[in-house]
Amino acid sequence: MNFKRISIFIMTIVITLGAVIWTSPTLLSKVNLGLDLKGGFEILYIAEPLEQGSIVDKTTLKKTAESIRKRIDKLGIAEPEVLPEGNDRIRVKLAGVTNEEEVRDKIGKQAELTFRAPDGTIMLNGTDFVEGGASVGYDQSNQPIVQIKLKSREKFRDVTTQLIGKTLDIYLDDEMINNPGVHQTIDSDTATITGNYTYAEAKGLADTINQGALPLKLTEKYTQSVGATLGMASLNKTMEAGVIAFIIILLFMVIYYRVPGLVAAFTLITYVWLFILVFNLMHGTLTLPGIAALILGVGMAVDANIITYERIREEIRSGKTIASSLKAGSKHSFRTIMDANVTNIIAGVVLYVIGNGAIKGFALVTMISIVISILTNVFLSKMLLNLLIRSNWVKKPQYFGVKEAEIREL
Template structure:
């Protein structure tokens, strides 16, 4: 039977493209994946509202306000989750100054302008324009926080009413400054003085721009992961995953020969595509996520094994290689599909009812299952079909089947 070189060339080209793409772009993909605090270090804190029976909308508004403050800290991809009826968990991966983070998150930051007695509230932080707080300098070149108000007329009336008197400005219940109104202010602008340096003024301006937290929060628990510890965890996880991959590669090639080689190629493609999906979906990768990733590799191997065993069964009953590949692939499809769909259902349940770490595991597992189904089933079949149609496969031994195992029937 004449060998079809076109099919063989297509197979080899597919292998080269897969390995070349993986070799040249994997590092860039990996570096662009957001790592969780257990992999790069960081800070986690669990807050509980002081108020009882708060609404879900109020919790979500509070979570949004916390997110605004985290943006001030420069932390990328924070994990903020509402838990139970009155708790909010905040995970900040890569945060360097944990004391600053705790102080920034813990303040309610309710800005108020009050009458000279300090008891009557005249204006609040919500009267500020969006991003209306900034940093400027007074006549003595000292840093001050400048404020732009939404309703200049309202502020003008206040300054007219209290002309010649002090107009205290409070952050929560702390007096920031008590400037004396020397003239009616018509432009809707005010200043907060008393900051010792530009850095302190900028932090206050950022805090005011982030907005007040609707609910009062108290810290229930917190813990931090040192950056070096996170790096050690990441390195150990990757080394364990590499050893697992090498062991799997040796096993499938040793047992299944040529189909085992194809399985190795599809596993490499699977690993790359999962990481690429994590990057594109902006998934935050954590230690449980890596565990799910490695578990997904095992499931992808399992799918290859099921298909290859079905092909070997067909060869043992005397089918031709082409017939065995076609029949074995068809017989294995439903088994692989059932195994994957049941695991997806379990992962969805974990995502719905689990905590943040469990959610990360479930998301990674779902992504891994979907990609493994595409690679272990679709890609393996395409590559195997190309080899079969090239007429290069003539001996059952290439599939790990001995001649004395083949039935004469």
């Protein structure tokens, strides 16, 4: 018996399982859940041009989606999904959001700031203000105010000169938020909005102004809300079904394939752990289709093991030694396994490129699981079996589920 190979085998098992047990609670707690598991809401917007006669092109649609994403980021919502769809639709998915009405109002609001004369004539519009130039300041009484940087000092001076003795009405969309009187020419590149604001109100107004106007007009076409309780119920049921199926698979592999089955059980556990680790590192969002893809990946990993082990058993039945059977069986099964996996990766790439939303998530999880499955259930499995067989610890065909009577002479 080769104790060096046995020691390497045992150390690999112990260290890996130790890492799995030690890190799994932390990894699972850090997984980002989609709205179908965590609760939240989904909105489908129909985009229309702001001006009659204009068209909605894909470039403008992407810019609008990016503007919405920036608004959501400022609200502190983690992992939003904002996806352009087709020629005139934008789908927004927000998980873990409870103040739905407030968020919907923030992300769909045009937020176009204009300065107008008393007769309604627009004197300054969004193009006259520095992008992101609104900030909170304080007046002489230490009262919060909103200060807005202008691009042209001269233009603001001309506007205030024209309106001496009148008011300069400040509108956010079509709502007047202030109408200060102009008593003299203001020679400054900063406009000030005053009022009895608290700091939070002034900060909210400044943020709204900085969000700016959306490139397109958005109309809600479809809204779906998922309660946190319903989402957790879906997660618990899905995980319960997945764990039961996983345990049944492990028992089947151990009972039917004996020692290789034990190796397969270990590599399957490693496969699931590595998947969760990689998914966390990618900051992915796990949804019900993603869990379905993961469970499908477990099935494909098992299939890879079964193909390899059946080929090895056929070689043993033909009268070859255990070591020769492992070499020949692994070689003959490798091409079959790789053909199937490469085909599935190609299908996953196609789904990811042309799909939307949940389809992209399913495709991404499928591709990740295939790559990890090849590493664990093909290469790692073969390495561990090699260590066992070449250590002379596993020498009898019965360890592979092959009876002596089934072995034919060469």
